[in-house]
Amino acid sequence: WEDSLRNRYPDRPVSxxxxxxxxxxxxxxxxxxxAAEETGVAAEKIEAVAREIAxxxxxxxxxxxxxxxxxxxxxxxxARCLWFLQVLTGSVGTKGxxxxxxHAKFKPEHWNMPPPHNRWxxxxxxxxxxxxxxxxxxxxxxxxxxxxxxxxxxxxRVYNPVWTNPDGFSWIEVLTDxxxxxxxxxxxxxxSETAWYADYVLPMGVSAERHDTHSYATHAGQWLGxxxxxxxxxxxxxxxxxxxxxxxxxxEVWEETEFWIDLSWRVDPDGSLGIRKWFESPNxxxxxxxxxxxxxxxxxxxxxxxxxxxxxxxxxPLEFMRKYGAVEISKDVYQVYEKPVEADSVGDNGFAYKDGxxxxxxxxxxxxxxxxxxxxxxxxxxxxxxxxxxxxxxxxSYIKTxxxxxxxxxxxxxxxxxxxxxLPTLIHTRSGNAKYLYEISHxxxxxxxxxxxxxxxFETGDLVRITTDSGYFVMRAWRTEGIRPGVVAAxxxxxxxxxxxxxxxxxxxxALVDIEKLGDSTWRLRQxxxxxxxxxxxxxxxxxxxxxxxxxxxxxxxxxxxxxxGVHAWHQRVRLAKAETGDQYGDVVVDTSKSxxxxxxxxEKTRPGPGPxxxxxxxxxxxxxxxxxxxxxxxxxx
Numbered sequence: 001w002e003d004s005l006r007n008r009y010p011d012r013p014v015s016x017x018x019x020x021x022x023x024x025x026x027x028x029x030x031x032x033x034x035a036a037e038e039t040g041v042a043a044e045k046i047e048a049v050a051r052e053i054a055x056x057x058x059x060x061x062x063x064x065x066x067x068x069x070x071x072x073x074x075x076x077x078x079a080r081c082l083w084f085l086q087v088l089t090g091s092v093g094t095k096g097x098x099x100x101x102x103h104a105k106f107k108p109e110h111w112n113m114p115p116p117h118n119r120w121x122x123x124x125x126x127x128x129x130x131x132x133x134x135x136x137x138x139x140x141x142x143x144x145x146x147x148x149x150x151x152x153x154x155x156x157r158v159y160n161p162v163w164t165n166p167d168g169f170s171w172i173e174v175l176t177d178x179x180x181x182x183x184x185x186x187x188x189x190x191x192s193e194t195a196w197y198a199d200y201v202l203p204m205g206v207s208a209e210r211h212d213t214h215s216y217a218t219h220a221g222q223w224l225g226x227x228x229x230x231x232x233x234x235x236x237x238x239x240x241x242x243x244x245x246x247x248x249x250x251x252e253v254w255e256e257t258e259f260w261i262d263l264s265w266r267v268d269p270d271g272s273l274g275i276r277k278w279f280e281s282p283n284x285x286x287x288x289x290x291x292x293x294x295x296x297x298x299x300x301x302x303x304x305x306x307x308x309x310x311x312x313x314x315x316x317p318l319e320f321m322r323k324y325g326a327v328e329i330s331k332d333v334y335q336v337y338e339k340p341v342e343a344d345s346v347g348d349n350g351f352a353y354k355d356g357x358x359x360x361x362x363x364x365x366x367x368x369x370x371x372x373x374x375x376x377x378x379x380x381x382x383x384x385x386x387x388x389x390x391x392x393x394x395x396x397s398y399i400k401t402x403x404x405x406x407x408x409x410x411x412x413x414x415x416x417x418x419x420x421x422x423l424p425t426l427i428h429t430r431s432g433n434a435k436y437l438y439e440i441s442h443x444x445x446x447x448x449x450x451x452x453x454x455x456x457x458f459e460t461g462d463l464v465r466i467t468t469d470s471g472y473f474v475m476r477a478w479r480t481e482g483i484r485p486g487v488v489a490a491x492x493x494x495x496x497x498x499x500x501x502x503x504x505x506x507x508x509x510x511a512l513v514d515i516e517k518l519g520d521s522t523w524r525l526r527q528x529x530x531x532x533x534x535x536x537x538x539x540x541x542x543x544x545x546x547x548x549x550x551x552x553x554x555x556x557x558x559x560x561x562x563x564x565x566g567v568h569a570w571h572q573r574v575r576l577a578k579a580e581t582g583d584q585y586g587d588v589v590v591d592t593s594k595s596x597x598x599x600x601x602x603x604e605k606t607r608p609g610p611g612p613x614x615x616x617x618x619x620x621x622x623x624x625x626x627x628x629x630x631x632x633x634x635x636x637x638x
Contacts, residue, residue: 003377004395007386008381032050040484053089054089057089057091058094060086060089062082062085063098066420066570069565071401071418073560074400083378087380093335094334094335095334099220099336100371104219104220105215106215106223109298110294111293111294111298112277114278117631118631120631123144123149124136125623126143127609128609129561131618133566135624136566137165138559139559142596144180145170155187158187160429162175163194163554164428165568166568166570167555175197175198186200189203189204189205190206191504193496202254202259205229209249209250210256211257211291212227214227220331220334221329223328226325227325232245232249235248255291258290258291261288264279300318304330305327305329306327337371338368341369343367352368361376380396382394384620387611402560414576415452415486415488417490418490418571419490419570420570423441426438426493426494427493432508433506433508435538439546441493442548442549443550444549445475447478447483448478450481456577458479460476460478460479463579463585465577466553466556467576469573470592470598471556471591472588473551473589474583474584474586475551475553494550495554496510496552497512497513497525497549497552498510499513507532507541508531513528514528521592522591522592523589526586526587527585530547531544531548532544551586557570558594558598559595559599563605615633615634617632
């Protein structure tokens with residue numbers, strides 16, 4: 001709070017009382033009455049929730065996932081405001097509170113990790129989005145159309161952007177244009193819409209057909225799980241020798257650990273490119289590392305406590321993990337930021353140092369781990385955001401969404417479309433391969449409150465044309481009190497399709513469709529037939545009784561990249577009307593030139609780097625596969 005007060009109000013005394021007074025002034029306008037007016041939730045209900053949170057004290061737990069953060073312009077502030085509430089209640093990492101997302105996960109190390117790379121890929125982290133936590137993968141078609149680059153080879157790994165991402169027709173355009181994507185390889189455990197547009201489809205093993213480690217924040221403890229290809233394990237227990245997992249997997253399906261190892265050796269057979277050495281056996285550099293060596297070293301050397309637990313049972317660490325599939329690493333993981341650290345000095349800036357490197361921060365004279373921010377504390381005011389041109393949102397605050405209800409013609413036919421809510425039985429595009437789940441959940445209507453349905457004269461079952469800024473799609477109406485007035489909804493997951501009747505996508509959940517280009521940039525997807533029984537090795541396929549495949553609504557969503565987080569703002573401002581003559585259920589019509597125009601409009605909302613220090617992105621901010629610091633320097637090109 002001291003730094004926040006100094007940066008925000010340098011003329012005020014640096015005291016805790018002064019900081020609290022400043023907070024009261026800053027948030028004076030955010031009253032219960034204001035919140036009720038903005039949200040439509042009764043003031044007494046909001047106050048009751050606030051008092052419950054206050055009464056919980058340091059045992060207040062909260063969670064946000066797809067909701068506000070991935071639905072709205074500025075949605076990232078929702079998470080920041082919620083975390084601010086955790087701080088105010090003293091419930092950060094406490095028993096009953098909420099832990100930072102990395103505190104209860106564990107990541108083991110590989111035996112031969114290469115150094116960070118020294119190149120910056122502008123197609124992944126473009127200069128317009130210095131604060132994006134992850135690569136802007138869903139904007140790849142638009143970057144390629146702008147001429148920002150070309151992909152000679154593109155791997156999509158368990159990734160279905162044609163169906164899952166917004167503006168899927170733009171993905172089809174670039175994946176079929178060799179001037180933009182020279183070669184597309186789809187690595188996927190199941191057929192997908194994107195695999196239709198691949199030069200090579202490489203079937204990868206599902207979790208029971210490959211080796212993999214995994215760890216999740218399931219509770220206040222750390223653990224590591226170990227997936228194994230079950231048929232390979234069974235074969236080896238029967239005394240058979242297995243060289244590669246595909247030898248035992250159904251359909252000779254590869255596991256990708258072995259695929260990447262072998263591919264690296266094919267690319268660099270003599271090691272002259274400097275690639276092969278990272279995939280050589282630690283026991284015999286003349287051959288590739290195998291999975292037993294890969295995971296054996298990992299479990300012996302980078303998983304605390306595992307060698308002792310294995311030794312107590314007369315097992316090697318690898319044998320222990322093969323037997324049990326998981327190991328507990330630590331328990332009672334609370335308030336990690338207060339963990340003492342070894343330090344040999346404390347600087348005037350309050351940081352603790354060990355051998356000249358920052359290792360934490362001194363609190364009341366004691367060196368502790370702290371947080372990953374520049375101050376190593378939780379920052380109410382982000383000086384980084386202020387210095388990079390976003391001073392007005394440098395504190396937890398309220399940003400009006402792009403589907404702000406006061407800006408919409410609610411008296412007419414405009415409504416807010418909620419397209420990302422999940423049915424509890426389905427998961428993205430993966431559930432179509434689970435016949436029992438799809439039998440439970442297969443209808444895909446447009447949810448409308450009866451008030452909206454009456455105003456727009458819709459009855460359950462009526463065909464509705466839902467128009468976005470780039471096109472439209474046609475669904476059936478469902479009148480329900482389960483959605484609030486002013487908002488309509490169509491669940492995620494459904495709307496799978498295939499282009500061939502008997503091959504390609506599975507037939508438990510997909511429609512047979514025709515995709516036609518109606519103009520230079522206008523596409524139409526039309527269903528030829530829905531789900532129906534079919535003959536296969538599984539007798540249940542002849543017992544299919546459901547027919548509705550749903551609608552691939554994401555095709556008609558133009559990209560809405562948040563100018564700060566880079567996250568696609570999924571919620572849509574739509575116009576509802578009766579289906580027109582010639583419209584059919586499941587139709588999706590999109591003009592990709594309009595999608596591109598919307599992309600450009602949202603791109604103009606950004607405030608590109610470089611930052612005040614000449615870098616593309618703040619060095620302290622996490623990102624996957626972080627390059628060397630020198631790569632952060634911006635010289636006007638990638």
